[in-house]
Every structure is written in C-alpha cells, then in structure tokens.
Amino acid sequence: GAVVSQHPSWVICKSGTSVKIECRSLDFQATTMFWYRQFPKQSLMLMATSNEGSKATYEQGVEKDKFLINHASLTLSTLTVTSAHPEDSSFYICSASSWVPGGIQYFGAGTRLSVL
Amino acid sequence: RKEVEQDPGPFNVPEGATVAFNCTYSNSASQSFFWYRQDCRKEPKLLMSVYSSGNEDGRFTAQLNRASQYISLLIRDSKLSDSATYLCVVNKLEQAGTALIFGKGTTLSVSS
Numbered sequence: 001g002a003v004v005s006q007h008p009s010w011v012i013c014k015s016g017t018s019v020k021i022e023c024r025s026l027d028f029q030a031t032t033m034f035w036y037r038q039f040p041k042q043s044l045m046l047m048a049t050s051n052e053g054s055k056a057t058y059e060q061g062v063e064k065d066k067f068l069i070n071h072a073s074l075t076l077s078t079l080t081v082t083s084a085h086p087e088d089s090s091f092y093i094c095s096a097s098s099w100v101p102g103g104i105q106y107f108g109a110g111t112r113l114s115v116l
Numbered sequence: 117r118k119e120v121e122q123d124p125g126p127f128n129v130p131e132g133a134t135v136a137f138n139c140t141y142s143n144s145a146s147q148s149f150f151w152y153r154q155d156c157r158k159e160p161k162l163l164m165s166v167y168s169s170g171n172e173d174g175r176f177t178a179q180l181n182r183a184s185q186y187i188s189l190l191i192r193d194s195k196l197s198d199s200a201t202y203l204c205v206v207n208k209l210e211q212a213g214t215a216l217i218f219g220k221g222t223t224l225s226v227s228s
Contacts, residue, residue, distance in 0.1 A: 032214075034215050034216070036218075043120075043203070043218045043219060043220040044203075044216075046208070046215045046217070049215050091157075093160075095216075104150075104165070105216060107159040107160055107161070108159060109158070110158070110159045
C-alpha cells in the first residue's frame with residue numbers, strides 16, 4: 001500500500017524555537033496533503049490543507065503565521081511551528097492523498113512535539 | 117451538533133464477543149465514510165471504507181444509513197488484538213479526496 005513518511009517522530013524543544021516537520025509520500029504523487037493535530041484524549045483536528053504549488057488553506061482558529069506550510073513538490077510538504085510554546089505541544093500528523101475515487105488518505109506516523 | 121459523534125466508551129468485552137459501534141454525522145453532503153483504528157500514541161490506520169450497501173471484511177461489518185446520517189461498525193469474534201480506539205471518519209466536503217473529519221473515537225478493550 002501507499003506509504004507516507006513523517007519526520008521527526010519525536011522532538012523536544014525549548015520555548016521560542018521553531019520546529020520543522022516533514023511529510024513525504026514515498027510511492028505516489030500526493031496532490032493534496034493535510035496536517036492534523038491531536039491533543040491527549042481528543043480527536044484529530046484538521047489544521048490545514050496543502051495543495052502542491054499553492055498556498056495552504058487553514059482551518060478557522062489556526063494561525064497561518066505560526067504554522068507555516070510549504071508544499072513545494074508532489075512528494076513533500078513541511079509544517080514549521082514557529083516560536084513554539086508549551087501549548088503547542090501535541091501530536092502532529094500529516095496525511096496525503098492523490099486523486100482517487102473514495103478519497104482514501106494515507107497517514108504518516110506522526111510527530112510528537114514537546115515544548116519545554 | 118458536532119460534525120461526527122461517537123460514544124467514547126470504553127467498551128470492555130471478553131474475547132469472542134460481538135461488539136457494535138455507532139456514529140452520526142452532521143453534513144448530509146458527505147460522500148466518503150470510513151472507520152479508522154488508532155492504537156495508543158500511534159497514527160490512525162484505515163480499517164475499512166463504508167459503502168451505502170454495507171460491506172464486510174472478515175470479522176468486521178460496516179453499515180451506512182444516509183437518511184439517518186448514521187454509520188455503524190460490527191466486530192464479531194473479538195480478539196485481544198482488536199483493543200484500540202475506533203474512529204468514525206467522514207470527508208469534509210462532498211468531494212472525494214478532501215480533508216477528513218474525525219470523531220473522538222470509541223475505545224474497545226478486549227480481555228481474555
């Protein structure tokens with residue numbers, strides 16, 4: 001099946017630093033990638049939708065200047081958490097889909113971010 | 117009304133039991149429906165898509181009722197390895213390939 005690679009899987013950083021998370025589709029071209037966030041005991045919440053070569057579409061309440069998304073190629077999207085603070089500590093997961101019937105998405109393994 | 121609602125459980129069942137999970141969704145225009153499974157501190161993994169006619173995959177049966185905006189998942193002959201959180205998922209817009217809306221999940225614990 002399709003594989004989506006997400007890196008790093010776990011990061012600890014100091015408050016005020018920026019963290020970049022990469023999401024790669026390994027065996028298919030991902031026209032669209034999605035970034036989700038999951039707090040403990042909560043559901044996955046969509047943060048933004050990223051289409052290759054265009055600006056990301058952010059969900060209401062998600063600061064686009066804080067969560068920078070770049071989708072420069074059909075196999076790579078990055079999420080940069082700028083000036084991270086402890087409240088940004090969460091589980092960040094990307095997913096990717098190509099245009100196939102049924103809309104199946106393939107998820108990365110997630111990145112656990114802890115901001116001290 | 118929440119976009120996707122599930123009973124959080126937990127459902128505690130013995131091995132071999134049959135268990136059913138239910139889910140309702142609010143967007144009548146949704147076209148794609150799924151059940152995902154998520155293990156603790158892991159990413160969600162697709163369990164099965166849900167079709168209007170109902171579909172079965174081994175011990176798992178999914179049903180969709182568009183009129184009631186209701187989705188179900190039935191697990192027969194539960195195994196210890198079925199212990200996980202089961203997420204009811206619908207697509208955000210009426211198009212395939214769009215973002216997904218996740219329910220909070222229903223926790224299943226299967227014991228010996």
